[in-house]
Amino acid sequence: AVQMTQSPSSLSASVGDRVTITCRASQGIRSDLGWYQQKPGKAPKLLIYAASNLQSGVPSRFSGSGSGTDFTLTISSLQPEDFATYYCLQDYSYPRTFGQGTKVEI
Amino acid sequence: EVQLVESGGGLVQPGGSLRLSCAASGFTVSNFWMTWVRQAPGKGLTWVANIRRQGSEEHYVDSVKGRFTISRDNAKNSLYLQMNNLRAEDTAVYYCARDADFSSNDIWYDAFDIWGQGTMVTVSS
Numbered sequence: 001a002v003q004m005t006q007s008p009s010s011l012s013a014s015v016g017d018r019v020t021i022t023c024r025a026s027q028g029i030r031s032d033l034g035w036y037q038q039k040p041g042k043a044p045k046l047l048i049y050a051a052s053n054l055q056s057g058v059p060s061r062f063s064g065s066g067s068g069t070d071f072t073l074t075i076s077s078l079q080p081e082d083f084a085t086y087y088c089l090q091d092y093s094y095p096r097t098f099g100q101g102t103k104v105e106i
Numbered sequence: 107e108v109q110l111v112e113s114g115g116g117l118v119q120p121g122g123s124l125r126l127s128c129a130a131s132g133f134t135v136s137n138f139w140m141t142w143v144r145q146a147p148g149k150g151l152t153w154v155a156n157i158r159r160q161g162s163e164e165h166y167v168d169s170v171k172g173r174f175t176i177s178r179d180n181a182k183n184s185l186y187l188q189m190n191n192l193r194a195e196d197t198a199v200y201y202c203a204r205d206a207d208f209s210s211n212d213i214w215y216d217a218f219d220i221w222g223q224g225t226m227v228t229v230s231s
Contacts, residue, residue: 034217034218036218044221045221046219049216050208089153089217094165095153096141101151
């Protein structure tokens with residue numbers, strides 16, 4: 001199975017900060033990676049698909065980059081509503097695997 | 107409105123069975139791959155299983171193979187997860203999700219674009 005390693009596991013940042021979360025795959029996964037946001041007690045929400053494509057309705061301060069084994073989710077200017085846990089997910093091979101999550105605290 | 111609503115969770119003893127349901131509205135489940143994802147209390151997300159659109163191809167995470175079965179009822183526009191021989195480690199919130207296709211630079215990718223609210227399964231004596 002492809003292992004997805006996310007870093008950091010948690011971070012504290014201020015409103016307006018630029019935040020970067022990374023995800024590394026144990027083998028090449030092309031651009032078959034998505035980023036999801038989950039708020040406490042809620043279902044995850046798709047932010048980015050195919051590594052760098054913004055899902056409809058998601059604010060443009062979110063962006064994704066990378067291919068192969070190294071991927072990045074960037075929040076250009078952190079907003080209070082961005083307090084959440086972020087997960088990457090590879091959809092290159094089975095079983096699908098998530099990163100362990102990054103908790104963003106404001 | 108496009109939405110998924112799960113039901114069927116609850117408390118079950120180890121070794122018992124439970125069947126989760128996921129009712130779709132606003133779209134036709136037979137036109138999409140559909141997926142189950144779970145989240146143990148205080149833990150991260152784990153992909154569990156998916157089922158092919160208009161077909162019988164299924165995939166499972168190793169920890170549930172031989173115990174869980176994913177299925178679909180097109181007439182009821184619903185997805186199911188039959189869980190047998192349940193273990194304490196199966197305790198989690200179970201989410202169903204739509205596995206949609208997206209095109210980027212003429213390559214097709216998939217991602218989970220619609221999620222249900224989740225249903226809690228507790229395996230305990």
